[in-house]
Amino acid sequence: MGLGVLAYSAWLLEFLVPTGVSPVTQPTADLLLANPLFQVTTGIAGLSFAAAGPPLMRLVPVRWTGRLSALTLAGFGLLLVIGTAAPESAPIRVLMNLVFAVGTVSLVMWWPPGWRAWALGGLTLVLVAGMLVALGPAGWRGVFSRAQHVAHTVVILIGGAYVLRTPLAKTRKSSVADAMLDRTRPPNPN
DSSP: OHHHHHHHGGGGGGGTSOOOOOTTTSOTHHHHHHOHHHHHHHHHHHHHHHHHHHHHHHHSOSSHHHHHHHHHHHHHHHHHHHHHHOTTOHHHHHHHHHHHHHHHHHHHHHSOHHHHHHHHHHHHHHHHHHHHHHHSOGGGHHHHHHHHHHHHHHHHHHHHHHHHHSOOOTTSOOOHHHHHHHHHSOOOOO
C-alpha cells in the first residue's frame, strides 16, 4: 500500500515537470495524456493497490464488510490500471470513484468507534470531492480533481495506519508460514 500511495501521489510532480496541463481547469486524468511518466506512476499505483488486496483479506475480520474493504482497494487498483489505458473514459472514472466510495463506507461499517470517526471523516472528504468534480464549476475541475486525489490518499493512509496499529487476532488460524516461523522462534521466557 505504501508504494501505491507514493505512486498515486505522483500527480504532484506536475509542478516540477512541464506538462501543459492547467492545475486549475484540467483534471488530473489529463496528465496521463500529457506525459508518459504519469501513466507509469498511475499504473504502478494501480498494481500496488491491486496486489494489496489478497494480503488484506488475511488481515481483516472474516465478515463481509471487512472483505469488501480489501476487495474494493484491489478493485480500485485494477480500475487505475485500466484507466491508464483509457484516460478519457468517463465511465471508468465514475466506476473508480464509486468503488472507492463503497470501500470507504465499508470501513465505516466495521471499524471500531475511534477508527470509525476517522473513516467517516475520510468518507466525507471523498464524497464532497467527488461531488465537486461531478457538479462543480467547469473552470475549477482541475482543483476539484486534485482535491479528490488528496481525499483518496488520506483515506488510504488512514487505512494503512489502522492495519499497522491493529494487532492480529489471537483466534485467527495460522497459515503454514506462521506455523513454520513459530517453530523456529526461541521459546518465550515469560
